[in-house]
Amino acid sequence: xxxxxxxxxxxxxxxxxxxxxxxxxxxxxxxxxxxxxxxxxxxxxxxxxxxxxxxxxxxxxxxxxxxxxxxxxxxxxxxxxxxxxxxxxxxxxxxxxxxxxxxxxxxxxxxxxxxxxxxxxxxxxxxxxxxxxxxxxxxxxxxxxxxxxxxxxxxxxxxxxxxxxxxxxxxxxxxxxxxxxxxxxxxxxxxxxxxxxxxxxxxxxxxxxxxxxxxxxxxxxxxxxxxxxxxxxxxxxxxxxxxxx
Amino acid sequence: xxxxxxxxxxxxxxxxxxxxxxxxxxxxxxxxxxxxxxxxxxxxxxxxxxxxxxxxxxxxxxxxxxxxxxxxxxxxxxxxxxxxxxxxxxxxxxxxxxxxxxxxxxxxxxxxxxxxxxxxxxxxxxxxxxxxxxxxxxxxxxxxxxxxxxxxxxxxxxxxxxxxxxxxxxxxxxxxxxxxxxxxxxxxxxxxxxxxxxxxxxxxxxxxxxxxxxxxxxxxxxxxxxxxxxxxxxxxxxxxxxxxxxxxxxxxxxxxxxxxxxxxxxxxxxxxxxxxxxxxxxxxxxxxxxxxxxxxxxxxxxxxxxxxxxxxxxxxxxxxxxxxxxxxxxxxxxxxxxxxxxxxxxxxxxxxxxxxxxxxxxxxxxxx
Numbered sequence: 001x002x003x004x005x006x007x008x009x010x011x012x013x014x015x016x017x018x019x020x021x022x023x024x025x026x027x028x029x030x031x032x033x034x035x036x037x038x039x040x041x042x043x044x045x046x047x048x049x050x051x052x053x054x055x056x057x058x059x060x061x062x063x064x065x066x067x068x069x070x071x072x073x074x075x076x077x078x079x080x081x082x083x084x085x086x087x088x089x090x091x092x093x094x095x096x097x098x099x100x101x102x103x104x105x106x107x108x109x110x111x112x113x114x115x116x117x118x119x120x121x122x123x124x125x126x127x128x129x130x131x132x133x134x135x136x137x138x139x140x141x142x143x144x145x146x147x148x149x150x151x152x153x154x155x156x157x158x159x160x161x162x163x164x165x166x167x168x169x170x171x172x173x174x175x176x177x178x179x180x181x182x183x184x185x186x187x188x189x190x191x192x193x194x195x196x197x198x199x200x201x202x203x204x205x206x207x208x209x210x211x212x213x214x215x216x217x218x219x220x221x222x223x224x225x226x227x228x229x230x231x232x233x234x235x236x237x238x239x240x241x242x243x244x245x
Numbered sequence: 246x247x248x249x250x251x252x253x254x255x256x257x258x259x260x261x262x263x264x265x266x267x268x269x270x271x272x273x274x275x276x277x278x279x280x281x282x283x284x285x286x287x288x289x290x291x292x293x294x295x296x297x298x299x300x301x302x303x304x305x306x307x308x309x310x311x312x313x314x315x316x317x318x319x320x321x322x323x324x325x326x327x328x329x330x331x332x333x334x335x336x337x338x339x340x341x342x343x344x345x346x347x348x349x350x351x352x353x354x355x356x357x358x359x360x361x362x363x364x365x366x367x368x369x370x371x372x373x374x375x376x377x378x379x380x381x382x383x384x385x386x387x388x389x390x391x392x393x394x395x396x397x398x399x400x401x402x403x404x405x406x407x408x409x410x411x412x413x414x415x416x417x418x419x420x421x422x423x424x425x426x427x428x429x430x431x432x433x434x435x436x437x438x439x440x441x442x443x444x445x446x447x448x449x450x451x452x453x454x455x456x457x458x459x460x461x462x463x464x465x466x467x468x469x470x471x472x473x474x475x476x477x478x479x480x481x482x483x484x485x486x487x488x489x490x491x492x493x494x495x496x497x498x499x500x501x502x503x504x505x506x507x508x509x510x511x512x513x514x515x516x517x518x519x520x521x522x523x524x525x526x527x528x529x530x531x532x533x534x535x536x537x538x539x540x541x542x543x544x545x546x547x548x549x550x551x552x553x554x555x556x557x558x559x560x561x562x563x564x565x566x567x568x569x570x571x572x573x574x575x576x577x578x579x580x581x582x583x584x585x586x587x588x589x590x591x592x593x594x595x596x597x598x599x600x601x602x603x604x605x606x607x608x609x610x611x612x613x
Contacts, residue, residue: 051454073456081454085447091262092255103251104457132262149451158454 001028004156004187005050007061007068012045012054019045021210022059027156027203032178032188034198034218037207038238043191044084044160046207050189051158052076064155077105080149080157080186084164088145090134094125097133098148105152119147139170146177156187163194175200195231206234208241248457252465259439260469270435274427274477278484281419289375294341295321297330302350304391308361311383312343318379334366341365341376420485421573422546424504425566426537427481428474429511433536435470436515437528445525459608467512474508494580503576503586506593507569511536513600514565520607540566568592 005027012020020042027033037043048054050063052072061068064078081087088097095116102112120126123143133141142162150157163171175197182188190201198204198218205215214221214237218230227233260267294312298305313320321339324330333339344362346352353359363380367373440463443449452462485491493500515532522528541547543557544566550558561567572589575581583590 048450053450053453076454076456079454081451083447083450083454085450087447087451089255089259089448090446092258096255096258100251100255101455104248104452104455106247106456108247 001030003027004029004065005033005061005063005189007050008059010046010049010059010061010068011057012042012049013057018210020049020056023207023210023212024059025205025212025215027187027189029155029187030182030185031203032182032190032201034201034204035189035191035207036198036204036234037191038241040243041207041241042210043207047158047160047189047191050075051079051081078155080152080154082145082149082157082159082162084160086138086141086145088133088141088148091132093130093132094120094136094144095129097144098151101148102151107152115151119151123147139166139173142166142170142174143177146174146181150181150186153184154186156189157181159188159190161191161193163192163197171197195229195234198230198234204230206237208237209243213237213240249461249465252457252462253468256439256466256469260473266435270431270473270477271480273431274423274481275484277423277427278420278481278489281423282484282489289372289379290317291319292317292340292372292376292379293319293321293338294343294376294380295330295333295339296323296343296345297325297327298323298345298349299347300345300349304350304353304359304387305345307391308345308384308387309343311387312380315379315383330364334364337366339366340372341380343380417491417574417578419546420481420489420491421570421577422540422544422566424478424481424573425507425544425546425570426540427477428504428508429514429536429540429566430533431477432470432474432508432511433515433518434529434532435473436467436512437518437522437532438525439466439470440516440519441522441525441528444523463516467516470512470515471508474511475504478504478508491578493577495576496582499583499586500573500576503569503572503590503593506590506597507565510565510569510593510597510600513597513604516604517600517607520604539564543567544570546570565593565596 003026005025007026008024009022010020010024011018011022023046035043035047045054049056049068050061052063052068052075056069063075066072066074066078068075089100092100098116098119099112102115107115120129125140125144128136128140133144136144146157146159146162149159163174166174171194178188178190178200190197192198201218203215203217204221205212206221207213214224214233216224221233222228222230225233225236227236260270296305296309296312298309309320309323312318318341321333324333327344330339330342330344334342342362342364344364346360346362349359349361361384363377365373365376440449443452453459482493486493514536518528518531518535522531539561543550543553543561543564545561546566550561550567553561568589572586572593575585575589
């Protein structure tokens with residue numbers, strides 16, 4: 001399998017505070033990679049370095065085949081990003097949001113309009129084409145945000161707690177979409193708080209105090225920690241954390 | 246370029262979908278012009294005046310008549326003793342007393358000069374001194390007329406001429422100030438808020454993770470506000486010209502050039518503010534305080550800079566609106582050309598460069 005993310009000794013310091021402490025890992029193409037950790041463990045900072053938003057203090061790596069230090073602009077062309085907060089524009093209509101991000105990723109008007117029709121049909125959103133995004137229910141918004149994040153067919157999509165505040169039924173539907181994307185060869189890099197979601201991932205890493213303390217498939221992690229669920233695994237590791245919330 | 250256009254579209258949608266903001270943006274210049282033009286009228290009108298004339302003659306009657314006819318005065322009539330005059334003044338029924346000496350005409354004709362006293366109620370110093378100024382002007386005008394008619398060598402006691410603003414219209418002073426104020430408020434608050442809003446809502450992160458260049462994004466963000474500011478500028482100009490009768494004496498192109506430079510400056514300032522704060526509320530507060538208060542207090546819009554203590558005069562030199570207002574007064578009211586305003590233009594451009602450098606440095610720090 002091809003590795004789409006290769007990271008070694010990635011470190012980020014803010015003054016005396018080491019937010020991310022020499023983390024190393026690889027992610028394979030088409031994999032759903034769960035990036036877990038308590039609040040303040042350094043997940044978001046690590047992810048921002050992978051996306052080329054934030055410069056590492058030390059360490060190196062490649063994302064989508066490009067160097068994270070020298071070629072971060074090329075990385076940005078090849079990834080999708082969904083932030084913790086809802087990341088579409090509420091005062092734009094559904095199709096306007098799609099067109100905006102299509103335009104930002106350099107798609108032509110023609111491609112945008114065919115793909116928009118396709119997308120709205122697939123999501124069963126056809127009647128909502130001209131609805132302002134703020135009037136959509138939260139679950140729909142998240143689905144739309146995810147669809148927009150992978151609209152330009154990125155190699156990897158990064159998601160920072162995409163299902164925060166969404167009800168369980170909607171979360172299930174959302175994970176179905178994630179699987180669909182992975183089937184199309186899009187690598188999924190996702191952080192989450194929900195341990196049931198961790199079980200859906202191919203592999204999971206758990207960050208504690210800026211380090212990665214565990215990385216494996218959910219089944220192997222449960223075996224290793226002699227735990228009945230990922231929740232238990234997570235709690236065993238998180239107990240060691242010195243940083244508070 | 247496609248990115249740019251897509252982004253400009255988005256910014257216009259943001260503005261046009263937000264009716265309240267749109268109302269503020271387009272309504273503010275109208276309200277301010279009308280407010281400053283009519284409600285806050287610094288002109289002194291309805292000056293209550295009485296005349297004491299112990300020995301009436303052609304000259305004193307002539308002067309009294311002129312005062313009576315003048316629209317700024319409210320002529321209460323003649324009084325017959327100084328006591329009566331003092332009484333009126335004490336009761337606050339009088340703003341100005343015109344007191345002629347005895348045998349006014351005789352003295353004037355024989356010795357070539359005669360005196361008239363102008364006593365003003367200067368408990369409101371501004372009103373008092375302006376009342377005196379008006380009256381002096383009327384008397385001087387009357388003297389000039391008489392001198393011309395009778396070929397008599399009268400002594401002209403006063404000569405008052407208010408250059409560029411013969412009617413002492415305060416709107417001449419306010420209009421450039423309001424332009425400076427409205428543009429500063431709209432551009433600075435709107436741009437800083439529109440950028441900070443993206444940070445607050447999390448859309449900024451998505452934009453940063455996209456191939457959109459920061460420069461493109463920021464430039465695209467400023468375009469709609471540039472357009473709207475220019476519309477505001479035109480609104481103020483039209484209202485001033487047609488409603489307040491403020492003349493546009495200078496070169497219109499030069500005037501527009503100055504306005505565009507100033508708009509660019511206020512937008513740059515908005516960008517600078519947006520790099521300093523993370524919350525929309527803070528963006529509004531910082532912009533409002535740093536953009537509005539100095540414009541009102543230190544730009545020369547209301548209080549003349551020459552009358553300020555040295556410290557404040559020095560401080561006023563870093564207020565962009567001061568230079569803009571000065572340039573607009575020169576070009577719009579006085580009709581001066583580029584030669585007279587190049588200094589102001591260069592200072593404004595220098596300020597733009599400074600703000601952009603600060604903005605770039607701040608943005609870089611943030612990303613490291």
